[in-house]
Amino acid sequence: MNPERPYRVPQGHVEGEPRINAPAETIGTSKLELAQGDITQQETEAIGNAANSRLAGGGGVDGAIHRAGGPSIMQELRAKYPQGCPTGQAVITGGGRLKARYVLHAVGPVYSGKPKDAELLASAYRSCLTLCSQHGIRTVAFPAISTGVYRYPVEEAAPIAIRAVADYLKTHPEITLVRFVLFDPATYQAYRHALATASHRV
Ligand code: ADP
Numbered sequence: 139m140n141p142e143r144p145y146r147v148p149q150g151h152v153e154g155e156p157r158i159n160a161p162a163e164t165i166g167t168s169k170l171e172l173a174q175g176d177i178t179q180q181e182t183e184a185i186g187n188a189a190n191s192r193l194a195g196g197g198g199v200d201g202a203i204h205r206a207g208g209p210s211i212m213q214e215l216r217a218k219y220p221q222g223c224p225t226g227q228a229v230i231t232g233g234g235r236l237k238a239r240y241v242l243h244a245v246g247p248v249y250s251g252k253p254k255d256a257e258l259l260a261s262a263y264r265s266c267l268t269l270c271s272q273h274g275i276r277t278v279a280f281p282a283i284s285t286g287v288y289r290y291p292v293e294e295a296a297p298i299a300i301r302a303v304a305d306y307l308k309t310h311p312e313i314t315l316v317r318f319v320l321f322d323p324a325t326y327q328a329y330r331h332a333l334a335t336a337s338h339r340v
Pocket residue numbers: 175176177178188189197198199200202246281282283284285286287288289290319320321322325
């Protein structure tokens with residue numbers, strides 16, 4: 139085995155091609171799956187963004203999405219949501235030049251170590267999924283919200299994210315695919331571990 143590649147990383151998915159070793163789970167009639175990669179390249183109908191509450195743009199995945207999608211996304215945010223977005227909620231814009239038609243700008247919590255962090259993080263994902271249901275979006279990709287600059291430990295954030303999505307899918311078959319797209323190997327492995335445990339199945 140190549141020591142630098144101790145496991146097989148699913149690369150960007152090509153529609154119609156089988157996905158090799160992509161961890162996935164079926165929830166009702168919907169699919170929840172994990173991939174390692176760059177969310178700006180996803181071909182799901184919507185992608186999630188880890189935004190700040192001013193919706194002002196930033197680094198990390200937010201910067202990557204605005205760079206790839208072009209200026210129309212920020213223009214739409216300024217025009218439609220001048221007040222910003224509270225922590226734990228999300229707003230929707232078009233996807234500009236992205237392959238995805240929509241971007242869901244979710245505001246996760248800055249990690250504080252208090253119990254409310256988990257509720258706000260779960261709420262950010264739920265808010266995105268509610269927007270999907272309202273807009274007829276069936277397929278969506280999410281980054282690991284709050285685990286970068288907002289310092290949420292990924293081992294804590296991953297089971298919360300998976301649980302929030304799994305719970306929503308149980309009662310919302312209109313969403314057929316949720317894919318977590320994790321940028322770095324450590325984050326991807328933390329999500330794999332969380333998906334392998336049973337806590338989201340009950
Ligand atoms: P937050 O402020 O919510 O913590 P960040 O953008 O700092 O948001 O980080 C959230 C996660 O997004 C981190 O795991 C980071 O590695 C990841 N990330 C950064 N760029 C990308 C990208 N292009 N695609 C997917 N995930 C990304």
